[in-house]
Amino acid sequence: MTGGKIWHGVERSKYEWFPIINYDACTGCGLCLLTCGNSVFKWSMSKNIPIVANPGSCVLGCTTCGKLCPENAITFQDDPKKFIGKIVRENKIFPQVRKELDDRLKKYPDHVITEVQEVARK
Amino acid sequence: MPESSFSVWHGIQRKDINWHPTIDESKCVGCGLCVVTCSEKRNVFGFDPENKKAVVLYPDNCMVGCDNCRIACLWDAISFPEIGQLKQLADLLVEQGTIENELKRKLEADSSLIVS
Numbered sequence: 001m002t003g004g005k006i007w008h009g010v011e012r013s014k015y016e017w018f019p020i021i022n023y024d025a026c027t028g029c030g031l032c033l034l035t036c037g038n039s040v041f042k043w044s045m046s047k048n049i050p051i052v053a054n055p056g057s058c059v060l061g062c063t064t065c066g067k068l069c070p071e072n073a074i075t076f077q078d079d080p081k082k083f084i085g086k087i088v089r090e091n092k093i094f095p096q097v098r099k100e101l102d103d104r105l106k107k108y109p110d111h112v113i114t115e116v117q118e119v120a121r122k
Numbered sequence: 123m124p125e126s127s128f129s130v131w132h133g134i135q136r137k138d139i140n141w142h143p144t145i146d147e148s149k150c151v152g153c154g155l156c157v158v159t160c161s162e163k164r165n166v167f168g169f170d171p172e173n174k175k176a177v178v179l180y181p182d183n184c185m186v187g188c189d190n191c192r193i194a195c196l197w198d199a200i201s202f203p204e205i206g207q208l209k210q211l212a213d214l215l216v217e218q219g220t221i222e223n224e225l226k227r228k229l230e231a232d233s234s235l236i237v238s
Contacts, residue, residue, distance in 0.1 A: 031212055034228060045236055051237055063193075064190075065187075067187050070216050084193050094153060097155050101154035104162070107162075112168065
């Protein structure tokens with residue numbers, strides 16, 4: 001074990017996934033830095049632009065910063081759905097997902113939905 | 123998790139922003155990946171163990187712009203609204219100077235975010 005980040009049992013560091021900034025298009029608005037919940041970005045004061053400082057902290061398959069970027073200046077290594085599908089299949093993650101689901105529902109019992117509740121919600 | 127914790131997005135009421143997953147029940151196989159892909163603090167999904175279906179429980183907890191659950195779903199059972207409306211909002215927020223002000227405040231509060 002490396003002690004690094006784990007994505008549903010898969011070592012994060014096995015895969016390359018992080019935002020790539022096209023500085024010809026970037027206007028330095030800063031929305032990417034504000035949006036990212038994983039501190040992937042830092043800010044260059046001298047150039048007034050975002051820097052991808054922690055690429056390994058980027059959540060596998062996440063493209064939120066890229067989707068919000070007003071200039072479409074952020075791209076990723078691959079199509080996210082194709083990328084995640086490949087990881088899910090080659091690592092057979094579903095036993096781990098099952099365990100995580102059980103743990104999540106045990107911890108948050110209000111998230112266990114019965115059929116009656118579901119009908120009532122509709 | 124109360125829904126109110128994420129009630130405002132860059133000054134806009136979260137409830138006024140149309141952004142959350144919708145599950146096509148006929149495609150959902152109940153694998154649970156969407157439920158656990160969504161962060162514990164947002165926890166948008168519930169789960170119906172009897173029928174083995176994910177359920178969108180707290181749509182307004184959904185992080186604006188995030189669709190990692192849709193991306194993770196191998197069965198294409200999750201859809202989101204068009205991204206265009208969010209882009210428009212983002213454009214406006216940048217034009218108004220809201221994002222610039224927030225960035226300034228964030229960098230002032232945390233100098234570790236700054237590189238030369």
